[in-house]
Amino acid sequence: MTRRISIFLIVMLLSLCLTGCWDREYLKDLHLAYTAGYDLNDEGMLQETVELIIPPENEQLNTKNEIHTSVGITARSASDNLRTKVRGNIRFNKYGFLLIGKSLAQKGISPIMDVNFRDPSNPTSNVRLLIADGKASDLFEPKMVGELKLGEFINDKIKSLEQMSVFFPAETMDTVFRAMMDPGQDFAVPYLAKEGDNIVAKGVALFHNDQYTGSLDVEKGLMLVLLKGKKGTNARITKRVDTETGQKDRGTITINVGRKRIKRKFDVKVNDKGEIEVDLKLNLQAVVEEYTGGRKLDEPEIKKINQDLSEMLTRDAETVLHEIQKANSDVLGVGRKLIAYHNKEWKTMNWSEDYRKVRFRPQVEVNIVDTGILQ
Secondary structure, three states: HHHHHHHHHHHHHHHHHHOOOOOOOOHEHHHHHHHHEEEEEOOEEEEEEEEEOOOOOOOOOOOOEEEEEEEOOOOOHHHHHHHOOOEEEEEEOOOOOOEEOOOOOOOOHHHHHHEEEEEEOOOOOOEEEEOOOOHHHHHOOEEOOOOOEHHHHHHHHHHHHHHHHOOOOOOOHHHHHHHHHHHOOOEEEEEEEOOOOOOEEEEEEEEOOOOOEEEEEEHHHHHHHHHHOOOOOEEEEEEEEEOOOOOOEEEEEEEOOOOOOOOOEEEEEEEEOOEEEEEEEEEEEEEEEEEEOOOOHHHHHHHHHHHHHHHHHHHHHHHHHHHHHOOOOOOOHHHHHHHHHHHHOOOOOHHHHHHHEEEEEEEEEEEEEEOOOOO
16 A cells, blocks of 8 residues: 555656646647749839638538738748738648749759748648749649648648659658759659649749749650659650551550569769769660551561560650750769769859750650450
C-alpha cells in the first residue's frame, strides 16, 4: 500500500512540472491557405492572391473557399496586409502551391521565396512551385472547377500530368531552392495558363538561376523528362510512320515508353580545345498502344518502325536541347558533371556564357517490346 501511495505522489509532483498547452489555436478561428500566387501590379508593387479554406460552422456543413488579394512592397508585407482583411488568423499549414506570374518570374523568384525559408512555420518540402502564363491571379478566378475547389483541382491536374511524364520528378520549393543555390544545375517547373474558363497545361517553364528564361510545350516537356532519364507511370508518344519499307503510305502509332525501364548514358567531356561535349544516349523500350497502319506488325515491319521512331525522336531530342540552350537553362545538370569530374576546367568557365557553347550529341533508340493482344 505504501508503494502505491509513493508512486501516486511522484506522479502528482511530476504533473505539476508539466506545462500546459499555452499556444493553442482553435480550427474554427483559423483560415488555412491552400494556394498562393504573386504578381507585379501596374505600379510595380507585389500583389498576393490567396485561396483560403474556411472551416464550417458545424459538422453538417462542408468547408468553403474564399479568394483574397492584397498588395505590398515585399511578400511579407503583402501577407500582413492580407491578414487585416480577413476574420481570424491565416495559417499556411496546408499550403500546397505557389503560383508566380510570368513577368514576376522573369525578374527573379528568390525575393518571393525568401520569407518561406526564413519562417519555420511555413512549409516548403511539399509546396509545389508553378508558373502562370500571364498573371497568377487570373488562375484564381474560377473559385470552383466543377465540384472541386481551386487548389484541389490544380493538385489533381499536376499529379495527372506527372503520371503522364509531362513534368517529372515533382519539383518542390525545397528542390527549387537547392537548384538555385547550385551553380551547375538549373530547374524546370509546370507552366499553366488560363484559356477561357479552363486552366490548361502549357508545358514546362525553364529557369536559369532564379529567373524564368523560356518554356517548352507539353510534347517537348515529355522529351525533356526522358532526356533526364525520368518518367512517370506513362509516357505516350504518337507519331506517323511508314507502314512498309518502300511504301509512301503512313500510319499512326502510339507507343508508351513509361512502362519499361529507361537506359540512359550521359557523358560530359572537355576536349583538347577546351570544348564541352555531351553524349546523351537513350534506349527506350516501347509498348504499342495504338496502330492505324493497317498492316500486321510482324518482325520486318517492327524493325522499320523502330528505325523511323528512333530517327524522329533523336531529332525531337536535338530540338529540345537547342531550346533549353537558347533559354540558357542547364536543367540536365551538365555543369554539375563538370564540377565533379572536370573541376579544373570548371573554375576557368563563365557558365552563364559557356553553357550555350556546349555541343550535345543525342541519340535515341526505340525498341518495340510488346505489340498488344492483337498480335
